[in-house]
Amino acid sequence: MLAEYRKAAAEREALGIPALALSAEQTAGLVELLQNPPKGEEDFLVHLLSHRVPPGVDDASKVKAEFLANIAKGSLKSPLVSPEKATELLGTMLGGYNIKPLIDLLDDAKLGAIAANGLKHTLLMFDAFNDVKEKADKGNANARAVLQSWADAEWFTSRPKVAEKITVTVFKVSGETNTDDLSPAPDAWSRPDIPLHALAMLKNPRDGITPDKSGEVGPIKTLEELKAKGNLVAYVGDVVGTGSSRKSATNSVIWHTGQDIPFVPNKRFGGVCLGGKIAPIFFNTQEDSGALPIEVDVSKMNMGDVVDICRMKAKF
Numbered sequence: 102m103l104a105e106y107r108k109a110a111a112e113r114e115a116l117g118i119p120a121l122a123l124s125a126e127q128t129a130g131l132v133e134l135l136q137n138p139p140k141g142e143e144d145f146l147v148h149l150l151s152h153r154v155p156p157g158v159d160d161a162s163k164v165k166a167e168f169l170a171n172i173a174k175g176s177l178k179s180p181l182v183s184p185e186k187a188t189e190l191l192g193t194m195l196g197g198y199n200i201k202p203l204i205d206l207l208d209d210a211k212l213g214a215i216a217a218n219g220l221k222h223t224l225l226m227f228d229a230f231n232d233v234k235e236k237a238d239k240g241n242a243n244a245r246a247v248l249q250s251w252a253d254a255e256w257f258t259s260r261p262k263v264a265e266k267i268t269v270t271v272f273k274v275s276g277e278t279n280t281d282d283l284s285p286a287p288d289a290w291s292r293p294d295i296p297l298h299a300l301a302m303l304k305n306p307r308d309g310i311t312p313d314k315s316g317e318v319g320p321i322k323t324l325e326e327l328k329a330k331g332n333l334v335a336y337v338g339d340v341v342g343t344g345s346s347r348k349s350a351t352n353s354v355i356w357h358t359g360q361d362i363p364f365v366p367n368k369r370f371g372g373v374c375l376g377g378k379i380a381p382i383f384f385n386t387q388e389d390s391g392a393l394p395i396e397v398d399v400s401k402m403n404m405g406d407v408v409d410i411c412r413m414k415a416k417f
Contacts, residue, residue: 102130103142106149117321118296122366123153125160132168135179147181151190153366157225158197166194170202173212188212192219193364200229207236207243217243221250222259263412269335269373270327271406272358273399275308279344280383283353292349296367299356309404323404324357332407333373334358337399341376342383351386359392373410375399 106127110120123131131154135146154165171177172187182190188206191199192215200223206216220226220233236244250256283302284292291298303319304312313321327334336354358372370391377399379387387394395410402408 102127102134103139103145113297116297116300118300119367120153121294122155122159123149123161125164128154128161128164132164135168135181136177138179138181143181150182151193152364156194156197156199156365162194163198166191166198166202169199170205173202173206173209184212185215188215189219190364192216192222195365196223196225196227199223200226201232204229204232204236207233207241207247213241213243214246217247217250220247222256224256265412267373267393267410267412268332269408269410270330270332271337271375271402271404271408272324272327272334273402273404273406274303274310274336274338274341276338277340277343278303278338280342280347280350281344283342283350284347292347292352294367295349295352295356295369298349299353302353302357321357327405330405330407333371335373335375335408337375337402339377339399340380341374341378342380342387344380346382346386348386348390351383351390351392354387355390355392359390375402375408 106120106123113120131146131149134142135150138146150165154161156162168177169182169187169191172179172182173184173191175184188203191203191206199219203216203220203223206212207220209216226233233244233247237248282305284298285301285304288298288301291301300318300321303310304315304317306312306315310320311323312319324334334357336358342350354374355369355372358374359369360371362368362370372387372392374387374392374394375397376394377396379394379396384394384396393410
């Protein structure tokens with residue numbers, strides 16, 4: 102399993118993109134290795150389990166959640182994953198197959214507080230909210246702590262505050278950028294694979310933009326050179342995001358300008374988009390993806406400029 106994974110990862114590394122997230126079959130193989138790890142592979146195996154399995158309700162996430170739940174309950178053992186570590190990792194899986202094990206663990210004297218901490222930062226509970234409330238009503242202190250945390254919105258208030266000043270390097274695209282420029286229709290087949298699909302962003306030459314391979318690969322080298330300045334790269338355009346409502350356009354921009362999401366493979370959030378005009382649906386999709394879209398005069402901004410975005414305090 103490891104040999105095949107590394108071979109596939111090397112092929113994608115040659116394209117400048119990370120390996121695919123683990124499939125259910127690969128995750129099942131990983132689970133076996135974690136119970137009897139080959140010497141010298143210990144850290145790599147834990148990394149794969151922690152960061153390369155999709156969260157939520159993916160088939161692979163089901164394999165991961167069941168393994169972690171069994172470790173936490175003691176029905177399986179691994180020299181690399183303790184019950185405490187297993188419970189902690191369950192709390193990073195966002196929702197889906199991890200929810201029931203975490204709720205069950207609220208009753209555990211040793212692991213209950215760890216499970217509660219994971220649930221405090223989990224929002225995709227749906228009807229499972231009632232299971233937590235039922236435990237709280239029966240006097241479970243960990244369940245009560247979870248409900249209070251949700252009420253206090255600690256999932257939000259515990260996050261870093263917006264900086265007083267955000268310094269960005271300008272990636273300028275003159276004229277109008279439509280969503281087909283960012284997520285070309287002929288490359289629709291690759292949209293579920295965000296890093297691969299993002300290679301096609303701006304693949305066709307235009308004023309000020311030179312693709313790495315015309316018609317196939319966009320200006321990745323230019324973006325990497327701008328990132329090397331050490332700042333966030335802001336996508337800047339006169340008119341940005343017109344055309345269709347495809348979310349894959351935002352995915353492409355954020356892949357090149359955003360930050361990795363902890364414990365979630367091959368997806369990013371954040372980034373800055375500055376536009377003289379930003380199409381409303383694209384603007385909203387950027388916000389929903391954790392980016393910072395701002396309509397502002399960009400006529401004097403040029404490729405490679407370094408710009409400070411300062412947070413202003415409201416006056417009443």
